[in-house]
Amino acid sequence: MESKSHQIDYHRRSKYIGRMTEAEQMADGAGSNLDKVWRILGPFGKYTVVNYAFLLFPCYLAGIYGSVFNFEAMDINYRCAIPECENENSTWVEYAIPKQNNKFDKCRRYDYSNESNTCDQLSFNRSSIFKCKEYIYSREDSVVKDFNLGCQDWKRTLIGTAQYSGFLIALPLTGVLSDKYGRVKPMAVASAMYAVFGTIRSFSTSYEMLIVFEFLETATGAATYSTAFVFGMELVRPDGRVFGNTLLNFAFILGSMSLSLLAWALQNWRLMLRIVYPPAFLVLSYLFILNESPRWLLSKGRCEEALSILKKAEKMNKVKIPEHLLSSLKATAKYDESSIDEIKFGTVFTKVLKSRTMLLRLVLCCYLWITCSFTYYGLSINSVSLAGNKYLNYTFVAFIEIPANIFCYVVLTKYGRKRVLVTMYALGGIFCIGLALIARDSLWSLFIYLAGKFAITVAYSTVYVTASEIFPTNARQSLLAICSTSGRAGATMAPLSPLLARYNDNLPTIIFGSLALLASLLSLTIPKTDHVSLPDSVKEAKKIAQIKKISKL
Template sequence: MAKDVSASETIDLDSILKQLGAFGKYNIVNYALLLFPIFLAGMYGSVFVFEAPDITYRCEISQCEDVNKSMWLEHAIPREKDNLLSKCKQYQFIGNYSQNNGTCSERDFNKAVVEECEKYVYSDEDSAVKDFNLGCQNWKRTLIGTIHNSGLFLSLPLTGIISDRYGRKIALSIACLMNGIFGFIRSFSTSYIMMLIFEFLEAGLGAGAYSTAFVLAMELVGPKGRVFGNTLINAVYVLGLMSLSGLSWWLQDWRLQIRIIYAPAFLGFTYLWILNESVRWLLSKGRHNEAVDILKKAMKMNKVDLTDDVLSPLSELGDVEDTKSKEVAPKEEENKSSFTQALKSNIIRKRVLVCSFLWITCTFVYYGLSINSVSLAGNKYLNFMLVAFVEIPANFACLLVLDRFGRKRTLITTYVLSACLCISLSLLPKDQKWLPLVIYLSGKFSITVAYSSVYIYVSEVFPTNVRQSLLAVCSALGRVGSTLAPLTPLLALYYDNLPAIFFGSMTLVASALVFTLPETINVPLPDTVEEAEKLSRRKDVKDNA
């Protein structure tokens, strides 16, 4: 019976990548190209935080707005939490503006009756809240982020299918183009509904750029280079986050900011012509000559001469491409969907479910802590930058611990640590000033290590021919967390530390689920479902040894 000849059956690709060097000139050039859309993704993923931030506003008292506010404002608006003037309430106006000769005073308001605002007076702060009159409609304000992140339910599987079927660079180029088109149009929104539509379309058709670039980067290097590559990717993503906050602080204009950050996305479409395709993907598709050409190009750029035992199968691979593709053709008709075949495996299905929950937990806590950071005391832009900056040492910590202690032990430890730190926030006395920020940053540090570990871990437990698709499924389901995260500030309206308690509870559950997964430290990437299943059998053998 004829069967497909995968990379693993013909050559040991990981050994070739090892001889080429984890980060030679070829790798550096390609990584530099991939880091550009990742930097942009860092800004795109959280831009909604600065599109519609909560700003200062109050009820409009139309009869008194032209009068000196010191004479009536304190008597017109009740004070609420932290002794601040209410945003949504006013005392009943009982005065007669004409009889008062155009003046307002305490006697014109009945403090026994509190009413809802009908109109609002906004501060000079820039926000979609003011542009679309969203005063006292916090659910509409937070819904912007939820709609944006819900687009990932569409983009990640869609991009994954395109990537696994037509190629990584095609998927990446198309996603970048969609980011540029729909993100740029969003800056011209004339209504709240128009803004929501383009929030969804931009993320729904373009957010897969990050996951595609990540998979390309992971397939570019051997096992020893994956952790460092992952760390580099995450550090650049953090620079995107910090740049977003700094740019927002400087511009104070959400529409101009969107135009500035989305315009470079159009450059990503040129990757269709300048980026090299993944060798591992080409081999899995039987496009051996193209794979060989790219490997030879990498050898030349890295100035590496591969040994004869490696070069020989490479040469044979190019010679037999045509005959093998003819043998495989009938079988391709019988096995139209590698994705369906993979999901027939009980082991793979279990991994998809567990990895999806791990991803949900990471996105919920990671984005939740970032979004709620603007509510901390102090400058919201600096707070956001600090919470983002702490991810850089977290990613380097990830580099140190993943290859030393393994994926499972790292995940369990960081999930438990995140739970302890988040829950401890609810136990602190209210008069503490600096300690909550320290614990908050520590919580972000630990969940970042977990998130980085999950990203690389999930890319290691699935086979090559469906890696992007299954990673996309886990990531898409995981976006339940990032979709709900923008709504967590609403929980704080009922109890300040309620979001932190939710974060801690989920990370405890996730830590328990990690025990059901195999260890993948220093294990070559599986190319087939059978190789992926052996990871669990390998675990069982070790446990019984």
């Protein structure tokens, strides 16, 4: 039955292609012809499935590495050390340490004023309070304990800032390299750098060493996910991009969830790092296993290599690509010089600056990404401070992304990118601001918190898809990297957001919500890209709003 259905589907595709004149195909350009080839190969044929199976692994690892900071530098329970009484039983603690909100103060203590060396209620002067000099930590393992960071929250949050700061270096550089050398090489090398510096960091002997390798890890390896994502988007036809995006996001989410459970089981940050980072070396094997992106090869004029890969896909999927379509693909790729730009960061950026349309599109993309990153990572980081088990809370906050991505797949397919962006940013903003009106220890607070994470996750996934569709192939990775790098500026600030709670518990979520509401309004200006062929040149990208949607077979 499957074979018969497959043959009928193939004949329909061939009939559709056969009705097109060679002149029409030439006019469509190499990118449009390539989308027709993917359409013949099927929505998710064997070739695409095999490639996605490989791409899911680095995306899974990226989910793990993006969550490591939350457990590596997790705040743990500790109190002031009282040298005068530590050898006694613990009943004296109530007299030695002041309370705030029915909890012992972590950073201050009463002055000890008893010359008889006893520890009772009369041994401490409650009118004299001073800062602690030493701390007694709980059994939980964290860099806070290893490097004695008690009551130095700025140092603890700086670890996350150092990690996210690495993205500011990695993404623009890798974007340029990826557009110049392809998708596979940068992805493999970046993953190896993750493994090298992440493993070395587990042997840190000082806070300073930890900070340095935290930065180096992301500065050299953080582009793994974005490169895999762009590669994945270029392997499917337009109506398959949303599903492809959903699959890659699922891998990322499972990485976050599995790390949370692993951290709960181990409660040892050094061992955790030594377990999760070495597997990234396996991605180096992709240099010998994966074929390069045909779309990228065509954008560089390397027609023979691209056609060879498409022939391989044709054989794996057991279909036949019409020869005149391959000839047309080769001709348009060879002679359409306007679609083959020099891949230099300065050249690409200059072209964008000269185009008002592209510049505004880039600025909009950057702001949407900043808002998503700041809110998305901010909600994840602050989840460990919610009432209850911090590991389970983080798992729930990560898990909510699974139904969010399923929902995203459904609504993007039905309603399009623009409507979803506007609606989800608006809902995310409303939920985040609404948290300020609810008691933090109530069940409703957790529900609204998860709803906010749900909405911003849908928006984040949609931004990824939309950004990959509004920029040209020969500069897509570079421009996507600029957007993503801007977003990392928001992610860099996210680890500092818990410090805002010192002034007001609801201040972080109020800021998250305000930024999201503004993003909702700005999203009204984004062009519609539903079922539109990926543009292969700046010229095509500028006209994307007028590009005719690809007919469904």
